[in-house]
Amino acid sequence: MSIDVHAHVLLPSLQAEVERRAPEAFKAAAELEARRNGPASLAASGRMIGERFPKLTDVRARLAAMDAQGVDHQWVSASPNHFYPWAEEGLAVWTATEANRLVAEHVAQAPERLTGLGLVPLQHPERIVECVDDAILGRGLAGIEISSVAGDVELSDERLEPFWSRVAELGVVVFLHPFGCSLDERLDRYYLSNTVGQPAENAVALSHLIFSGVLDRHPGLKILAAHGGGYLPTAIGRSNHAWRVRPEAHGCAEEPSSYLRRIWFDTVVHDPSALRHLVEVAGPSQVLMGSDFPFDMGPEDPVAEVRAAGLPSDVTQAILSGNAAALLSQRVRA
Structure with missing residues (x-):
């Protein structure tokens, strides 16, 4: 058994409607992303997404790719370009709930093999809990995907306390997946926007959670960090x-x-x-197999990558499936 906890779905209808509703803001956000990534990376990413579009949108293509990888089950989350951290309150709530609906519809086509994660409007803390309930209780999703920051809302922000309380109460996973990096144009070449930016954002976001005492106040939180937590696990001695x-x-x-x-x-x-x-540093029970499916910055063969680490067989199997299954078994059922 193998479970991939880091796999994405693209929602073209959502993107088109967001652009229609807020054309100027959408254009400004796209221009910022273009500056952050640089023309070479933007062109390469466009080609890559075009080639992998069926895997990102079509369940049949997804399942065929999973079979080829030897992956039995995926946790499917929206591609992070659907966070829209610039959206005003009404649009932000609509995009989150619409994304929840679309993700739920996608995974419902193969419920024995796919589990969905929802979105919330992180930049509007006062509206988050209702969107959590929409995702978990309304749509039957298994967790929430968030970015590392949204506007002026860091993960240490006291306005997020009701959010942490609610997801802990429901026993659901919060999947921390950054999108973009505040280093901006310093990373606009060599694909540094991703290779350096994503691990840096992971480290900053997790440090906000740790140093602010969020994990002390909410010991039941289930935070799952993408990209192995970025730079933090390798430099944790400096934090100590x-x-x-x-x-x-x-x-x-x-x-x-x-x-x-x-x-x-x-x-x-x-x-x-x-x-x-x-x-x-984290313990064998805290690591779960992920692939960033189907983007090119993830491994094509995630099962083989786990086995290549040469860990004891029981640890390997826990990473491949046991730890993920244990996390999901603790959530409140809708």
């Missing part, structure tokens, strides 16, 4: 040192490294030694 010597870094009750064992991570780290290190 800051916690010991800097008073302003002492907002959490324990050393930051201890919280890595309360967070779950996918295996999209691209290196067997990095995966072994992640298992070492």
Whole structure:
């Protein structure tokens, strides 16, 4: 049995309607993304998405690709370009609930093999809980996907406390998947917007959760970090040192490294030694197989990548499926 917890679906009808409803804001956001990525990366990504469009939209193509990979089950989340962090309140709530509907319809075509995750308008904290309930209780989805930041809302923002309380109460997964990076045009070549930007955003977002005490106040949270948590697990010693010597870094009750064992991570780290290190610092129960399906920055053979780490057989099987199954079994059923 193998479960891929990091797989995406593209929602073209949602994108088209957002552009129709807010053409100027949509254009400005697209121009920002173009500056952040640079023309070479923008062109390459366009070709890549065009080639993989059926896998991103058609369930039959998805299932055929899963069979070829030896993947039995996927957790399907919206492609992060559907976060729309710039959207005003009414549009943001509509995009989240419409995305929830579309993701639910997609996974319902193969419910024995697909599990869906929903969206919330992170930039409008006062509207998030209703969108959580729409996704989980209304649409039967299994968790919520969020970005690392939205506008001025960092994950340490006190306005998110009702959100953390609600997802912990429901026992659902919160899948942390950044989109874009605040380093902006410094990363506009060599695909640094992704290769450096995504791991940096993961590290910043997780550090906000840890240092602010969110995980202390909500011990039942199930945070799943994409891209193996980015740079944080490999540099956690520096966080520990800051916690010991800097008073302003002492907002959490324990050393930051201890919280890595309360967070779950996918295996999209691209290196067997990095995966072994992640298992070492987070624990074998906290790592789940992911692929970033079907984008080119994920492994084509995620099962083989897990096996290549040479971990004990029981740990390998836990990563391939057992840990993901355990997380899902704890959620409240709609």
